Each structure stands twice: as structure tokens, then as C-alpha cells.
Amino acid sequence: MNYATAIASAALLVITTGFSTTLLADKEEPVSTPWGVHSKPGVAPVTEESYRKECGSCHMAYPPGLLPAHSWERLMTTLHEHFGENVKISRKSWKTITNYLLNGAAGRVDYTVSNQMIHNIKGIPMRITELPYFRNKHQEIPAQQVTGNPEVRSLGNCIACHTQAEKGLFTEESGQSPAE
Ligand code: HEC
Ligand code: HEC
Known part of the structure; x- marks a missing residue:
């Protein structure tokens, strides 16, 4: 030819x-990452108890590796206006949690999903659900399976579809069908 x-x-x-x-x-x-070759699968699971307690009551405690450090930093410094909620935590917990989130943030750890989550991001995103990689992976899910399903309600409710989200696993084998 x-x-x-x-x-x-x-x-x-x-x-x-x-x-x-x-x-x-x-x-x-x-995905092009500075590491990549020996990345661990998924994201690191949540290990900090105070984080699980303080940040896991209204929604799941999102694994730190789902957002970059700048995003966590901004989230942790705007807790009084947190998506319409005023989140109050003790000074001691605030320090522990902020430290935990910043050290485990995407870009600072080598996990496959963390590396993908920060691909192509602009500015300082405040939501995991607005990251380009996330949007790409979820854009074909019909609204009726999300907002229209009382068991799911929002895409931020990872655990409704990814039953092993708290272990940091999001692959097909780890379950993706929204609960009925
Ligand atoms: C009083 C309830 C409450 C507590 C406690 C809370 N949040 Fe939230 N959070 C919300 C609400 C409401 C939303 C927005 C949900 C939506 O629009 O889907 C949200 C959303 C988020 C999102 C964005 C999820 C997405 O859509 O991608 C992140 C990240 C987050 N919270 C982190 C935290 C952290 C870190 C803490 C602990 C310091 C925390 N939250 C504690 C109520 C809470
Ligand atoms: C309504 C169900 C639903 C919710 C809620 C949901 N997901 Fe998913 N997710 C899926 C489906 C279905 C796929 C498979 C899409 C594909 O690969 O084509 C997927 C794919 C993914 C992938 C890519 C996995 C891979 O190996 O390709 C990641 C990472 C992921 N989701 C993370 C999340 C996170 C983090 C949250 C919460 C902030 C979330 N998801 C919320 C249904 C959901």
C-alpha cells in the first residue's frame, strides 16, 4: 500500500x-507514568483508623491514592464547607488524617489506579468522580443504575458497585454490578 x-x-x-x-x-x-513497571494493583487500602472513623461516616473512607496531594490538602483546609456539610474533627485527628492522606496521595505512591487517576488532571480537583480517568471508565453507566438506583445514588458511592473498594480493588473480578 x-x-x-x-x-x-x-x-x-x-x-x-x-x-x-x-x-x-x-x-x-x-497511561504513561514515571514508574509503572512494578506498580502494585489497585490503590493502597485504608489503614488509618482515625481516618476511617472521621471520614467514613457519611460516605466510604476513600483510599488516599484516589486523589493527588493538592486535592487532599484543599479538602482538609475547607472542611467547614465540605460539599454543603460542616465537617468537624479534633485538631489531633486533623493532623493525623492530613498527614496520612498527603503521604498516600496519588503521585506519591506506586499503585496502578493511583497512577491512572492523576493522568491528565487540570487544576485542583475536589472530587474523584471528576477526574478524567474516572469519567472515562464510568461514562457509559446509565443514570438509572446510579442516581436512579436507591442502593447506589451517586458515583461517589464506589462500594455499591466495587464490593472490594475498601481493599483498594476495582477490577472486574472484584465486582461491579450495582446492588439491586
Ligand atoms: C457530615 C458528612 C461528611 C463527612 C463527615 C465527610 N464528608 Fe466527604 N462528602 C460529604 C458529602 C455530602 C459529599 C458530596 C457527595 C456527593 O455529592 O455525591 C462528600 C464528598 C467527598 C469527596 C468527593 C467524592 C467524589 O464525588 O468524588 C471526598 C474526596 C470527600 N468527601 C472526602 C472527605 C474527607 C477526607 C472527610 C474527612 C475529613 C470527609 N469527606 C468527611 C459529606 C461528608
Ligand atoms: C454504578 C456503579 C459504579 C460506581 C458507583 C463506581 N463504579 Fe467504578 N466502575 C464501574 C464499572 C461498571 C466499571 C467498568 C468500566 C469499564 O472498565 O469499562 C468501573 C471501572 C472502574 C475502574 C477501572 C477498573 C479497571 O481495571 O479498568 C476504577 C479504577 C473504578 N471503577 C473506580 C471507582 C471509584 C474510585 C469509585 C467511587 C469514587 C467508583 N469506581 C464508583 C461501576 C461503578
């Missing part, structure tokens, strides 16, 4: 399938 024919057939492929290679590449979110 010569160059011109290759271009022509590539163009035809776009017309007939509706996909261009750039679109596909965009959807697949290829």
Missing part, C-alpha cells in the same frame, strides 16, 4: 466506523 492509499483507507475507516484513531486513543487514556 502506498502512502496516499493508506491515507485514503484511513479516512474511509473513519467514515465507515465513526472512529478515528485519535478518538480511540482519547477513550483508552494511555
